[in-house]
Amino acid sequence: MTETYQDLELQLLLDAVKARYGYEFAHYARASMMRRIRKHMSAAKTDRISDLIPLFIHDEAAFAHFVKDMSVTVTEMFRDPDFFQALRKNIIPLLKTFPFIKIWHAGCATGQEAYSMAILLDEENLLDRCQIYATDFNENSLKIARSGIYPDAELPLYEDNYSKSGGYTSLENYCSRGYDSIKFNGRLSEHITFANHNLVSDGVFGEMNLVLCRNVLIYFNNELQDRVLKLLIDSLRSRGILCLGRRENIQFSESSSQLETVDRPQRIFRKKV
Amino acid sequence: MPVKEVSPVERIVVIGASAGGFSALQTIFSELGSEFNFPILVCKHLGIGDEKGLVDVLANRTGTTVMLSQDKLPMYNGCIYMAPGNYHLQVESRDMLSLSIDERVCHSRPAVDVLFESAADVFGENVTAIVLTGANSDGAAGVRAVKEAGGKVVAQSPESAEAKIMPKAAIETGCTDAILDLEGIAGYLRQP
Numbered sequence A: 001m002t003e004t005y006q007d008l009e010l011q012l013l014l015d016a017v018k019a020r021y022g023y024e025f026a027h028y029a030r031a032s033m034m035r036r037i038r039k040h041m042s043a044a045k046t047d048r049i050s051d052l053i054p055l056f057i058h059d060e061a062a063f064a065h066f067v068k069d070m071s072v073t074v075t076e077m078f079r080d081p082d083f084f085q086a087l088r089k090n091i092i093p094l095l096k097t098f099p100f101i102k103i104w105h106a107g108c109a110t111g112q113e114a115y116s117m118a119i120l121l122d123e124e125n126l127l128d129r130c131q132i133y134a135t136d137f138n139e140n141s142l143k144i145a146r147s148g149i150y151p152d153a154e155l156p157l158y159e160d161n162y163s164k165s166g167g168y169t170s171l172e173n174y175c176s177r178g179y180d181s182i183k184f185n186g187r188l189s190e191h192i193t194f195a196n197h198n199l200v201s202d203g204v205f206g207e208m209n210l211v212l213c214r215n216v217l218i219y220f221n222n223e224l225q226d227r228v229l230k231l232l233i234d235s236l237r238s239r240g241i242l243c244l245g246r247r248e249n250i251q252f253s254e255s256s257s258q259l260e261t262v263d264r265p266q267r268i269f270r271k272k273v
Numbered sequence B: 001m002p003v004k005e006v007s008p009v010e011r012i013v014v015i016g017a018s019a020g021g022f023s024a025l026q027t028i029f030s031e032l033g034s035e036f037n038f039p040i041l042v043c044k045h046l047g048i049g050d051e052k053g054l055v056d057v058l059a060n061r062t063g064t065t066v067m068l069s070q071d072k073l074p075m076y077n078g079c080i081y082m083a084p085g086n087y088h089l090q091v092e093s094r095d096m097l098s099l100s101i102d103e104r105v106c107h108s109r110p111a112v113d114v115l116f117e118s119a120a121d122v123f124g125e126n127v128t129a130i131v132l133t134g135a136n137s138d139g140a141a142g143v144r145a146v147k148e149a150g151g152k153v154v155a156q157s158p159e160s161a162e163a164k165i166m167p168k169a170a171i172e173t174g175c176t177d178a179i180l181d182l183e184g185i186a187g188y189l190r191q192p
């Protein structure tokens, strides 16, 4: 009983948000979204999801806070080192056969993944032939990504990941330190374009050799996953490579028939001809 | 051969464990055997890479289907699903799991609170939550959510736990229906 009302209230809230601000959250995965909504309910001291409707409609700041919350920006340099090792060993040699290489990081959050990729490409003497497009729909995260500045408290974790990924030196060689921060060298960001792109409402990114969309689809329900997976595949050139997050699952998606598996544990796929 | 009809998931058991949890889980699952008719979801705090060993050992010991969870994995009665390292495990719907990389909760990802709260949200009174040994207070908030939704809460008796803090924190919420040792917990789960 209460459960059905909860669904109804959720639906009404998302409809209200869409009508007022144009943001579509209807196809986001439910459990993560409920977590966030509950957090806002407790901050606003309300018992019902529908109580958030007047709040979000009339208080733009409260809604902006919700959007920020909905966009989980958790990421790391060289997150899942085995994955980067697999890239280095098996995918880079493939990319080397192209005169020019286009890479898209969809849902790049605060950019750590894109910098990790730039470092890896640099160590493989490939960076000068590469253009990385790193996109997200969270403008706040993109701002941090463009700055390339991160708290230096995270450096030990980043160094550890980097070394486990098969890195050749030390990350300190790619950044400068000061004011409790690290800042990645401009030489890396010269090859990265950070841009706003919404996977729900924006279009294809053309003719990519490599697309990474890690830990983004998990926030979508099956229907939206399917739609976005198709968008990612359509953005690849023939035989282009697609990388997803380590525990992501496309077995149940219709578009997965357009992909062949390159490395199943690391979730690396290739677009069929 | 006729395909066995898949029965819908009516109720669910969620287990949280941290330090000392590996052997506690082995004991419970060996006692329980493979005859149970609900899914069991386990959040055990672990380092990345430890998960494979955990899944293999539990599967060998118990003869049940033990799986490392993936995002949007269908959930069946009689199977055990383990949270992977560095992801939160959640109940997405009555027949599906999901993962997230949201912020750590109580310094943990996977976190027991996240699993329990999502289970309470979807299954309401048809959740049994079990808090085992562990050295932090993850799970206490989840236990409250399960209780509020009408579910059942069981804590391992602190004197039987390798690390007492986690079951103690659960008991201190005042939401526990039973406090049992590991054999007792297996027996509790065997009840219809």
Ligand SMILES: C[S@@+](CC[C@H](N)C(=O)[O-])C[C@H]1O[C@@H](n2cnc3c(N)ncnc32)[C@H](O)[C@@H]1O
Residues within 6 Å of the ligand: A071, A072, A073, A074, A075, A076, A079, A106, A107, A108, A109, A110, A113, A135, A136, A137, A138, A141, A197, A198, A199, A200, A201, A213, A214, A215, A216, A219, A245, B101
């Ligand atoms: C958990 S982060 C993943 C970061 C990184 N790819 C990684 O795996 O470490 C998820 C990112 O997806 C982004 N995202 C969520 N919905 C999106 C959408 N509709 N369009 C674009 N990005 C989105 C969020 O803003 C967030 O930065």
